[in-house]
Amino acid sequence: MTRLLAIDDSNRGDHYYLTPDDSCFFLHEFTARKGYGHSPANQFIFNFKKSPLKQNEGHYHYKRQAIEQAIRTYRQLFDQAPNIYREATFTPIPSSRLPGDPAYDDRMWQVVQGVCAGKGADARELIVQTQAYEAAHLQGPEGSRIKPDELRAIYRLNPPPPKSTVVVFDDVLSAGSHFRAVKSTILAAYPGTTVYGMFLARRVLPDTSDDFDVLDAL
């Protein structure tokens, strides 16, 4: 049976912005470098992150398969404790692009919808991003890394208020800036909410560039 793994004191240091009061979980460790993807986990992440710009290429169906695999795995996990469907709001972390951009990818929203299908859960895009940040942060002085505060400034919450627990889904946990920005946005409006981060993989290898950009280009 698949089990989630927890971010704890042994691995939190790999995710710069996370603090001990963050509850984050992951399924795999992403360790690919230079585009190598020999391990099942790395292949899964590479497939999951294939850019929509490549949707006419033959290998793009692997992305669909990876999304379905993610949905199956999470459903299997949550079915062990099905109360979560009733008690929590399920939301993706917003895509770095805005709808309408040819590179806009709603893969995490597809996962959330698939996970909650038929469960009567509060599944929705709770957080919206009001503007794209791609261009700005690529030109940033510190490479492509974006800080939680910068993201928070462009995040807004969609009504209605979330339930007392929010499960936030993203694919690869890198520095943790997106999770931190989402969590603080939710807590600022609804103090006392329990926010969980659910990741397909955590990035293990140190990388000077923030990995999701490298991956998004694949």
Place this chain on the structure above:
Amino acid sequence: MTLASSPAFGAVSPMREMGAYEWLWQQDDGPVKPSFKAVAQLFRDNPGALPSDLVDPDDAIACARKVLARFEKSGVGQFSVRMNGIGDYQDKLRDAENPLEFLYYQGNWDLAYSPRRIAIVGTRSPTDEGVRRARKLTALLVKENYTVVSGLAKGIDTIAHETAIAHGGNTIAVIGTPLDQVYPKENAELQRQIARDHLLISQVPVLLYARRSPQWNRLFFPERNVTMSAVSHATVIVEAGDTSGTLIQARAAVAQKRLLFILDSNFRNPKLKWPHKYEEKGAIRVQDFDDIKERLHDETLSD
């Protein structure tokens, strides 16, 4: 939430598993002395169990904290762990006689799945000819995109790693010390480089190693040869004596049904009995690089 409380969603805490594994190895005053055999047997007797299922959570966390403190003190840096049945454990490791339930690693775990993994091993005191052969063989294998696996020991192991790196290849080191130790000391920089740019694997319990004498700790070295063979598709022995620890790996390779290659020069040494013994068990005598390449081709396509 206290550290010893269970994570939500029934999640596995790598820290707690690490601590539980370390705790199991600390019980050397109990009825069964910890060893890879004893630990593997414990998990055979408790199928599906994780280390944390067998150890008190507070004991596990206490041990884990000690490990983290040691790692921090010695500047180990980023590391991670692998557990049987969880996440990205390489199932090839199950072919070992006493398969590992838990291991530490640093670097690029993806290499544990790279398509052509070959262990190059041999004596710590090679002849000049042995050194030359190890270099040449490694360079040829790297050119053919093999990942070179070895044990970071003096002699052939060091040559294999260094040559692989010098030729722009990938290498995996399976060490006989914990991540916070280096043996031999002169390989400290090589170990750091492999941990950073390649893959470094250690199955050695940190806390037990820290309090036992070097004489006892030497016993971990042959154990890692078994893992080295298991993680590889094949093993090549460059040069070894009849009493060499390298032969542990020869035995493991045969037991794990891995290809075992022995360089021809070993057969031509009239003092050595082991090459003939292992040839009878199915080892392949290598006179030419093509002897390896041809045999490995089919073997390495599946994983």
